[in-house]
Amino acid sequence: MLTIESTQPLKIDNCSQEEIINYFQNSWQIEDILFKSLIENETFYLNPDPLRNALIFYLGHSAVFYINKFVNVGLLDKDKRINSEYEIMFEIGVDPETPEELEEATSKRKWPHVEEVWQYRDKAYQVILDVIKNMPLNLPIHQNHPLWSLMMSIEHQRIHIETSSMLFRQLPTDKLKRPQYWQYAPSNSNFPDNEMILVSGGMITLGKAEDFPTYGWDSEYGTLQIEVKQFLASKYMITNGEFLEFVKDGGYENQEYWDKESWDWKQQYQVKQPKFWIPEDESYQYRTIFEEIDLPLDFPVEVNHYEAMAYCHWKGKGMRLMTEAEWNLAAYGAGTNGNSPEQYNIGNYNLNFKFGSPSPVGELATAESPSGLYDLRGNVWEWIKDEFKPLPGFKTHHLYRRLRRRCHRRLRRCGGRSSGQRRPSARRRRHP
Known part of the structure; x- marks a missing residue:
């Protein structure tokens, strides 16, 4: 193909x-x-x-x-x-x-x-x-x-x-028209049971080494060591199928799942479902970059930070987003921070246009992390709990200084599927 x-x-x-x-x-x-x-x-x-x-x-x-x-x-x-x-x-x-x-x-x-x-x-x-x-x-x-x-x-x-x-x-x-050879990942319309996996605790180091052999944005550099306690996390990213249950249960209408800021946003823009879901009769279509297709239930759901937090509150039982430290521990294991060159085996993940879309969670057996969680690298960006803050030792690079803005941001992790890197430069600022 x-x-x-x-x-x-x-x-x-x-x-x-x-x-x-x-x-x-x-x-x-x-x-x-x-x-x-x-x-x-x-x-x-x-x-x-x-x-x-x-x-x-x-x-x-x-x-x-x-x-x-x-x-x-x-x-x-x-x-x-x-x-x-x-x-x-x-x-x-x-x-x-x-x-x-x-x-x-x-x-x-x-x-x-x-x-x-x-x-x-x-x-x-x-x-x-x-x-x-x-x-x-x-x-x-x-x-x-x-x-x-x-x-x-x-x-x-x-x-x-x-x-x-x-x-x-x-x-x-x-x-617009889909370019030739722009291939979507196939979906089988079934989404897997999403069991909780125990991730062992340990010490991790955030920050990219100054001499790491790939390019880095200034926000990647600096060093912070953190002791992470063991925690439970879902084996797979939350799928469209799982999030559909939240939607059908009235999650977008129940204010108790939303804080004031997120509820005000939802009310202002009259949000009733994820941005790229298109209501059709009793179901939804899914907007890819170029077309509308049947909602792929096994694709990871694409939502903003407000919606992700509301889903966690709906699930209850102390459910929350991972912190940046927990995410790194789950992705790479204790004592590492993703800075080893052997971590960059691009072919194992939905990176570098392996597909021109998200792919079913857990579909790639090679995308399993040492912790047993899947798709922490590639596929789609993931929200984490932390706000964006510079690491100790951070210095603004002179070539990017003019483009900095004072703004409130949340952190997202995991490289996008169009990029070749899952790198600490996932410490990028994005809108909620």
């Missing part, structure tokens, strides 16, 4: 120029494939999520990010900029609290023609490729190395492949 393939992450202490070029080209190609799934130019001017920019912003954003970072570190002279207007317009995204705030921030912005942004991308691609070919490759590529800007730009682009796909998922289905 032909599929879209994603190149494995670079080892920045031992990579060749050819490997860097391949990794860059693969990232660029996948983003191209995704955006070319939009059928009409007019679609690029829609913002399917009321808290995000129009889609045309994301068409230009990744390319501009490369160019601006190259200028920042001297890999590209300022007079070699491609389009200074674009390199301001498409540089920094938005993170509003309300749609009204977004409207106020962008109401005077006039987007260029789609064809012109594609032309900019083509020019940027060639500039980036020329920089890679002409830059001396002195290994390792560390945080103060000029090519760190390239590694940052590639990983940033891969993040946006995933986040853009979630925006596409909110478009009407007649606005």
